[in-house]
Amino acid sequence: MKHLGALGKYFWKYRIRLGAGILFVALSNYFNVLSPQLMRFIVNYVDQSLVLTGNAARPGGSGFGAETRGYDVLVKKIVDWVTRYNSIARVVFIASIVILVLALLRGFFMFLMRQTIIVMSRHIEYDQKNEVYNQYQRLSGRFFKSHTTGDLMNRIAEDVSRVRIFTGPAIMYIVNLLTVIILSVFFMVQSSVELTIYVLIPLPVLAVIIYFVNSNIHKKSEKIQAALSDLTTNAQESYSGIRVIKSFVQENAMFNFFSVNSEHYRKNAIALARVEAIYFPSIQLLIGISTLFTIMIGGLYYIHHEHNITLGTIVEFIVYVNMLTFPVSAIGLTASMVQRAAASQKRLNEFLDIVPEIKNETGATPLQLDGSIAFNAVDFTYPDTGIRALQQFDLKVRKGEKIAITGKTGSGKTTVAQLLLRMYDADSGAVVLQHHNIRDIDLYALREQISYVPQDVFLFSDTVANNIRFGKPGASMEEVIAAAEIAGVAREIDGFEKGYDTMIGERGVTLSGGQKQRISIARALIKESAIIIFDDSLSAVDAKTEKEIMGRLNAYLDERSAIIITHRVFSLLSFDRIIVLDEGKIAEQGSHDELMKIPDGFYARLYHRQQMGLGTEEPTP
Structure with a gap:
């Protein structure tokens, strides 16, 4: 339950709706509990009238005035009004109309109750999903490497939905339960203390059952949520990797894996359903016992003229017991809602409480970058793998310089881009932009001024134009086309049936590798940033298109200023310097001509292999 304390800020935000909803619940139940009192009056009035007109004593028959005790003030006024009429039929008719009016009032306030509390829960759901999504975007790449996409999707969808059930229906049921019990028991005691005690005997037993069952429900709910996360992850990975699954003919293996996860979820869900299947009928049984006590004990009191019990009192108590049936039986349902919500909120709190590793430092300010970059004795080790990517790395890039970075796989090339974008922070040393430590620059202003073409291209399920425009929201169509032309993909886009309005499938599944890379390049170029980074972004492009x-x-x-990370040698692009990395250190650097003069140098061997058409694989030292 303590995990649900995190929702306090939402309840405070919507306190007016919550307060109004609680008031409407109370009013709805107030008008509801007046009906049994009027029914008692009608039964007693008719019973008394029949005794008087029959001129004979009837068991239980009594004067009307003796039965006014226990009535609500409003009911007393209604009784005083309707008893002015001498006709039994008219009194019964008017009292019945009043009961109907009370039912309509109850229904009206129930409508307002749902319009406040349930609508409040939808607002909270909206706010919470935004908070969860915003936290996802704030967290560093390390977090996403240790959490599966399916689990993250399950938290923002399934867990938030379970919490909404608590902030809406569960809150409404709890308030309804409390007001019904308080009002009903109050008027029952006013009517007959002795009969009330017998009727309420099963309730402590019910409380004990709820106490023991709730802990079991909570444990099973947590297992179900965990199993659902595994199932969602399995399905999501299968959908994303369907081409790999088909190409390796692994459909049966993946189906079997999914079946195992699905069976685990099914068993946990059935175990919870089995507990609830025993729980809810048990509550109904206890309610039935209360009704039986009312009829049996109340009937004996009436026959023996004890404790002023009348026929109307018995009818009143039967109505009260039935009125309590749903709220009391909903204790189990509400408890289940609360326990599931607590389990889900716990999962949400686990990462909502995470402080992002990469964030704006105190005093960070926006800075207009001019393109000058410096890496000063930078050391960096990936925290999740322990791989040391850069060691005492020094690099100076002047404004407008074009730098190529090459080297073997795992030599630290991509790490340079990651540190420059501040996806990670250096362990020691400093990354300096325009004489300012990168940590002193506003994070969002920094990334807005750097164009980046990642090695792993990602396209959204949107139009070609909007994927390019993602780099500059609000860009005109002319700017989109100009960026596509520089990236060498405009001609192919024009060949699509719908041109720039062509929808791209998930992760660009409808495009070739080269097309995806060039659209990604166009997305970076449209930003027109002072610094641009290409991370092996032409690997899927043929030689002719590459030259273009x-x-x-x-x-x-x-x-x-441009940093081009590559395995190729681009002869058509004149670089001011070429950096060769090896195990996180600069092994060679200089111009093309200078590096070609190094005997048996990495760059020279790479260049000769490429000229001979042997590919771009790193030559063996």
Whole structure:
């Protein structure tokens, strides 16, 4: 239950709706509990009238005035009004109309109750999903490496929905339960203390059952949520990797794996359903016993003229008991809702309480970048793998310089881009932009001024134009086309049936690898940033298209600082310097001509292999 304390800020935000909802619940139940009192009056009035007109004593018959005790003030006024009429039929008719009016009032306030509490829960759901999504975007890449997509989707969808059930229906049921019990028991005691005690005897037994069953429900709910996360992850990975599954003919293996997870979820869900299947009928049984006590004991009191019990009192208590049936039986349902919500909120709190590793430092300010970059004795080790990516790395990039970074796989090339975008922070040393430590620059202002083409291309399920425009929201169609032309993909886009309005499948599944890379390049180019980073972004492009793109990039990159991470040697793009990395250190650096003069150098061997058409695999030292 303590985990649900995190919802306090939402209840305070919507305190007016919550307060109004509680008031409407109370009013709805107030008008509801008046009906049994009027029924008692009608039965006693008719019983008394029949005794008087029959001129004979009837067991239980009594004067009307003796039965006014225990009535609500409003009921007394209604009784005083209707008894002015001498006709039994008229009194019964008017009293019945009043009961109907009370029912309509109850229904009206129930409508207002749902319009406040249930609508409040939807607002809280909206706010909470936004909070969860915002936290997802604030967390660092390390978090996403240790959490599956299916689990994250389950938290923002299933867990938030379970919490909404608590902030809406569960809150409504709890308030309804308390007001019904308080009002009903109050008027029952006013009518007959002795009969009330017998009627309420089963309730302590009910409380004990709820206490022991709730802990069991909570444990099973947590297991169900965990199993559902595994199931969702399994399904999501299968959908994303369907082409790999089919190409390796692993459909049966993946289905069997899914079946195991599904069976685990099924068993946990059935175990919970079995507990609830015993729980709810037990509550109904206890309610039935209360009704039996009312009829049996009340009937004996009436026959023996004890404790002023009348026929009307018995009818009143039967109505009260039935009125309590749903709220009391809903204790189990409500307890289940609360326990499931607590389990879900606990899962949400686990990562909502995580402080992002990468965030704006105190005093960080926006800075207009000019393109100058410096890595000063930078050391960095990936925290999740322990791999030391950079060691005492020094690199100076002046404004407008074009730097190529090459090296073997795992030499630290991509890490340079990750540190420059501040996806990670250096363990020691400093990354400096325009004489300012990168940690002193506003994080969002920093990333807004750097264009980045990642090695792992990601496209959204949207139109081609909107995927390019993602780099500059609000960009005109002319800007989109111009960026596509520089990236060398405009001609192919024009060949699509719907051109730039063509919808791209999930992760760009409808496009070739080269097309995806070039659309990703266009997305970066449209930003027109002072710094641009290409991370092996032309690996899927043929030689002819590569020459076309590099020729256009020469003009585009003028006055811009560029870092191009690659396994290839781009002869058409003149680099100011070429950096060769090996095990996180600079092994070679210089111009193309300078590096070609190094005997048996990495760069020279790579260049010769490429010229001979042997590919771009790193040569063996």
